[in-house]
Amino acid sequence: MKYNEKLQSRIDEVAEVAGYLWEKGWAERNGGNISYNITDVVDDNIRALTPVSEKFPIGKPVPALSGNYFLVTGTGKRMRYVHSSPMDNASIIRISGDGSYYEIMAEKPIRPTSELPSHLMIHNHMAEQGRDIKSVIHTHPIELVAMTHNPAMLEKDVLGKILWSMIPETRAFCPKGLGIIPYTCPGTVELAEATVRELDEYDIVMWEKHGAVGIGTDLIEPFDMIDTFTKSAKIYMSAMAMGFTPAGMTDAQMDEMKEKFNL
Ligand code: 13P
Ligand code: ZN
Numbered sequence: 001m002k003y004n005e006k007l008q009s010r011i012d013e014v015a016e017v018a019g020y021l022w023e024k025g026w027a028e029r030n031g032g033n034i035s036y037n038i039t040d041v042v043d044d045n046i047r048a049l050t051p052v053s054e055k056f057p058i059g060k061p062v063p064a065l066s067g068n069y070f071l072v073t074g075t076g077k078r079m080r081y082v083h084s085s086p087m088d089n090a091s092i093i094r095i096s097g098d099g100s101y102y103e104i105m106a107e108k109p110i111r112p113t114s115e116l117p118s119h120l121m122i123h124n125h126m127a128e129q130g131r132d133i134k135s136v137i138h139t140h141p142i143e144l145v146a147m148t149h150n151p152a153m154l155e156k157d158v159l160g161k162i163l164w165s166m167i168p169e170t171r172a173f174c175p176k177g178l179g180i181i182p183y184t185c186p187g188t189v190e191l192a193e194a195t196v197r198e199l200d201e202y203d204i205v206m207w208e209k210h211g212a213v214g215i216g217t218d219l220i221e222p223f224d225m226i227d228t229f230t231k232s233a234k235i236y237m238s239a240m241a242m243g244f245t246p247a248g249m250t251d252a253q254m255d256e257m258k259e260k261f262n263l
Contacts (some may be wrong), residue, residue, distance in 0.1 A: 004041065004045075005045070005174070006043045010036050011090075014034055016083075017034065017084040017219050017220065018082035019079075021139050025142060026141045027078070027139065030075070030076045031140045032079055032137070033075075034090075034138075034219065035073075035113070035123065036070065037069070037123060037134040038072055038116075039069060043106070046069065051103035051105055052108065054103070054109075056101055056102055058101055059187050060082065060121060062097065062099040064099070064125070065095045065123055066099050067094070068094070069092055070092070070123070072093055073089055075114045076236075088110075091108075091110040091112065109137075115186065118195050118196075121159045121187040122195060126199075132217050132242065135222060136212045136215050140210070140211040140212075140228045141226055141234035144206060146171060147233055148208045157177060160178035160179075166236055166248060168253075170229060170231070171249070173224065174225045175263040178202060178205070178206060179198035179206070181205055182194075183209050183210070183236070184207070186241075190223065195208075203216075212226045214226050255262075
């Protein structure tokens with residue numbers, strides 16, 4: 001199918017980021033998923049399409065997404081193939097007027113990710129808040145997930161502060177820190193609800209022993225934040241591997257950053 005330039009560039013962005021996720025080793029098999037709100041770039045060609053699927057009920061309705069269109073990676077689909085052939089591994093869905101079901105509109109009847117409850121509830125919540133959030137990304141970054149296996153790091157803001165203190169960039173480019181969600185079964189509405197709550201306070205949250213979730217006005221922004229936190233996690237682990245606990249930047253040094261960069 002031929003898409004208009006703006007929609008094609010969203011598809012290209014998903015393909016680009018999917019490639020990074022695979023290259024980084026964060027996307028084993030079908031690990032991770034992406035959704036991108038494309039409502040502002042769909043044209044009459046897309047609006048005229050007849051659905052290629054039945055109507056699928058949405059567990060918890062999302063009325064603020066009435067009539068919205070999303071590009072969503074498919075369940076069981078591999079990021080390395082989302083990269084090489086996005087529309088064979090993702091589909092465009094449309095939310096019904098009352099927000100209670102969705103239909104697949106293009107191109108193939110590829111069922112969206114099993115984490116759709118989290119994706120849609122996050123988009124719904126952000127729309128209700130009037131925040132311009134278009135993308136949600138979930139991925140399995142090795143070092144960050146490893147750190148969530150340490151109970152001491154699951155206390156509020158402990159892991160986030162350690163990561164901030166590893167290198168000034170993390171404090172500057174991930175200014176809201178890192179939220180933590182205690183282990184909850186993947187794909188559930190409970191996990192989605194906890195994630196929505198935590199994203200009021202943080203831009204990136206960790207699902208304990210599972211992975212990261214990020215949101216942004218585009219897809220590059222949350223990818224970069226997860227990448228930056230991962231850089232900090234690697235610095236922490238490199239120091240530990242050399243036999244010492246890293247000192248970290250001091251609170252005063254971090255406060256200085258906060259003031260200087262208006263964070
Ligand atoms: P999907 O293949 O259904 O997107 O699941 C991958 C995943 O990471 C679940 O948390
Ligand atoms: Zn996952």
